[in-house]
Amino acid sequence: MLALLTLILVGCKESSKPEKTDKEMEVKEPLGADNVAYQWSEMAILGTAHDTEKFNPRPTVTSRFLGLIFVSVFDAWSRYDAQAIPVYLKDVDRRPAGERTLENKEIAVSYAAYRALSEYYYTDEPMFADFMVELGLDPDNTSLDPNTPEGIGNLAAKAVIEARKGDGANQYAEEEGSDGVPYFDYTGYEPVNPVDESTDPNRWQPKYFSDGKGGRFAPSCLTPFWDKVEPVALKSGDQFRPGPPPKIGSEQLEKEVREVVELQANLTDYQKALVEFMRDGPQSVQQAGHWLHFAQEVSLRDNHTLDEDVKMFFYNQVVAMDAFIASWDSKMYYDFARPFALVHEYYSGQKIKAWGGVGKGMVEMDGSQWRPYSPDTFLCPPFPSYTSGHSTISGGCAEALRLWTGSDEFGYETELVAGALTEPNNLGDTITLKFPTFTETANMAGISRVLGGYHIQSDNIAGLELGKDVAREAWKFYEKHIGKE
Numbered sequence: 120m121l122a123l124l125t126l127i128l129v130g131c132k133e134s135s136k137p138e139k140t141d142k143e144m145e146v147k148e149p150l151g152a153d154n155v156a157y158q159w160s161e162m163a164i165l166g167t168a169h170d171t172e173k174f175n176p177r178p179t180v181t182s183r184f185l186g187l188i189f190v191s192v193f194d195a196w197s198r199y200d201a202q203a204i205p206v207y208l209k210d211v212d213r214r215p216a217g218e219r220t221l222e223n224k225e226i227a228v229s230y231a232a233y234r235a236l237s238e239y240y241y242t243d244e245p246m247f248a249d250f251m252v253e254l255g256l257d258p259d260n261t262s263l264d265p266n267t268p269e270g271i272g273n274l275a276a277k278a279v280i281e282a283r284k285g286d287g288a289n290q291y292a293e294e295e296g297s298d299g300v301p302y303f304d305y306t307g308y309e310p311v312n313p314v315d316e317s318t319d320p321n322r323w324q325p326k327y328f329s330d331g332k333g334g335r336f337a338p339s340c341l342t343p344f345w346d347k348v349e350p351v352a353l354k355s356g357d358q359f360r361p362g363p364p365p366k367i368g369s370e371q372l373e374k375e376v377r378e379v380v381e382l383q384a385n386l387t388d389y390q391k392a393l394v395e396f397m398r399d400g401p402q403s404v405q406q407a408g409h410w411l412h413f414a415q416e417v418s419l420r421d422n423h424t425l426d427e428d429v430k431m432f433f434y435n436q437v438v439a440m441d442a443f444i445a446s447w448d449s450k451m452y453y454d455f456a457r458p459f460a461l462v463h464e465y466y467s468g469q470k471i472k473a474w475g476g477v478g479k480g481m482v483e484m485d486g487s488q489w490r491p492y493s494p495d496t497f498l499c500p501p502f503p504s505y506t507s508g509h510s511t512i513s514g515g516c517a518e519a520l521r522l523w524t525g526s527d528e529f530g531y532e533t534e535l536v537a538g539a540l541t542e543p544n545n546l547g548d549t550i551t552l553k554f555p556t557f558t559e560t561a562n563m564a565g566i567s568r569v570l571g572g573y574h575i576q577s578d579n580i581a582g583l584e585l586g587k588d589v590a591r592e593a594w595k596f597y598e599k600h601i602g603k604e
Contacts, residue, residue: 148221151419155225155254156192156428159232160415162250163188166240167408173242176497178508179345179443180302182407183288184239186351186440187279188232193433193600195231195275199224199268200426202602206351207282208275211265223268224425229256230272238280287347294344308343311454320464321366322454323503329495338501345447352589352596353441356448359588361581364455364505367464375575376465379458383492383572384472384481388537388547390570394492395540396533396552397509397567406509406564407439410516413560416531417520434597435519442515442589446508446582455505458572459498462489477542491572494541499573506582507574510565514586515593517561522594527556561586 151157167181174180190206197203198211199219205211214223233251237244248258256269263277264270285293292298294305312324314337325337346356353359365372386394399405404412414435418428456464466486473489475482491499500508521527531554537547554560565579 148424150422150424154418154423154425154428156196156228156425156432157415157418157423158250159192159228159236160411160428160432162232162236162247164404164408164411164415165246166236166243167404169243170240171403171405176403176405177302177341178405178407179342179348179447180288180290181405182436182440182443182512183283183290183348185407185411186436187283188235188239189429189432189436190351191231191235191276191279192228193429194279195227195268195272196224196426196429197600198271198275199227200602204600204602205275205278206600207278209278211271211274214271221425225254226256226268227272227275228425228429229254230260230269231275232272233258234273234276235279238276283349286349287344289344302342304340304343306344306347308340308451310340312460317460317464320460321456323456324460325501326459326499328498331496341500341502342447343451343502345444346451348444348447350441350444351437352593353445356444357452358592359445359585360449360452361506361585363453364575364577364581367461371577372461372575373465375577376458376461379569379572379575380462380466380471380473380486380489382570383474386474386481386492386570389550389552390567391492391537391541391547392535392550393552393563393567394571395537396535397564398493398540398571406512407436407443409564410439410512410520411436413516413529413531413554413557414520417524417529420530421524430597430601431520431523433600434523434593435516437596438515438519438586438590438593439512441593442512442586443508445585445589446506446511447502449506449581449585450503450508453505454503455578457499457504458575459489459491461575462572463487478544480542480545489572492541493571493573504574504578506585507565507568507578508582509568510561510574510579510582511586511589513561513564514583515590516586517557518587518590519593520557522590527558529554529557529560531560 170181194205194208197205198214233247236247251258260269262270263274289302292301296305297303310325311319311322314325317324327335327337330336414431469486470483471486472481473484474492532551534551536549538545565583568574569576569579
């Protein structure tokens with residue numbers, strides 16, 4: 120059952136001490152992993168992992184799902200807060216002070232989360248319904264009564280879902296020419312370079328992956344229209360577009376490509392573990408989910424209340440969603456090449472030391488055979504490189520957590536075996552990765568993409584800065600919606 124709000128006095132009144140003030144009263148309610156907002160974030164993580172298994176990695180799509188799920192939760196909760204302003208929920212009055220109980224918040228939040236999760240991660244609807252039952256709630260209650268927490272939760276999710284139809288994501292194949300195919304590329308993007316020929320080495324080129332069955336295929340560009348998606352907090356996807364990446368012929372690009380080759384040739388077990396942790400493996404939750412998990416760690420560390428988690432997850436995931444849109448604006452505008460092609464351009468015909476692939480370790484090879492440190496079935500993200508998505512989302516979400524908590528301190532750590540997600544028959548040491556601050560965590564995420572051979576430093580550095588710009592702009596949006604303006 121959902122928790123009931125209970126007020127308790129802090130300490131005992133003694134004759135020699137003054138009576139306790141209102142500020143010295145505290146609310147006894149579930150904290151950290153026990154609060155309902157946190158528990159729904161766990162459902163969101165599971166839904167994201169299952170989405171990856173069913174539909175392959177699609178970080179842009181799942182970032183939008185997560186962003187809109189937590190907007191729905193926030194909008195429902197806002198009607199039980201004294202100051203908060205919903206984003207999409209309209210014409211639903213703030214509830215009277217006497218109704219702003221923890222139980223009503225939990226009910227409203229749960230119905231909003233359930234309806235939004237069931238819309239976006241629809242194949243997992245039975246799992247979400249089962250969780251509603253565990254909470255003592257009826258998943259079949261479809262009330263839209265704005266005077267009840269059930270109705271407010273349902274209305275909040277409905278408002279978000281309706282508002283975001285036609286937002287450019289093409290979730291419902293609503294864009295012209297989509298022929299009923301969700302997420303169909305309605306922009307008609309075609310890479311300048313076909314997979315077997317480089318006609319402009321500055322531009323992105325598709326690459327062959329193993330299909331895991333002895334054949335190969337070249338994935339097309341993932342959601343090349345994502346720069347057209349309407350942000351939540353930003354004015355537009357190009358609001359903070361960075362300047363251009365370095366081009367072939369420049370000393371900078373030559374230096375940065377050489378750096379990628381040399382870093383890969385000397386990968387340590389620690390660096391391999393970092394690459395793999397940030398890349399994720401089976402049931403990946405992508406970058407937005409990764410930073411949702413980091414936010415969960417903050418909730419556990421600081422014993423968050425429901426109110427705190429509703430607000431933190433809302434801000435964190437709006438930043439992740441908008442950062443993806445901003446990163447894709449840069450990616451599609453510059454259409455810049457990845458190291459997979461750039462190393463071939465610079466080192467073809469030269470002998471270099473590089474990773475030979477699963478089971479081969481570091482070997483000497485012709486530069487034209489160079490590849491990222493990644494499994495054969497997912498060698499390299501299938502879209503242009505500049506800016507790095509990992510760097511943009513990590514820079515943004517790290518800044519968001521720093522701003523929200525008022526401190527850069529993080530203190531999270533995790534343990535994994537080097538090579539387990541890339542070369543399982545050539546395992547390295549067990550490594551403990553430590554993330555002392557949010558900023559350092561973002562930096563580690565960004566450099567992991569250079570170490571892995573997916574990006575050059577320019578992709579990383581510009582991405583980290585772009586993400587911070589998004590977070591700072593979204594902070595103004597956040598403060599407005601919690602009623603601080």
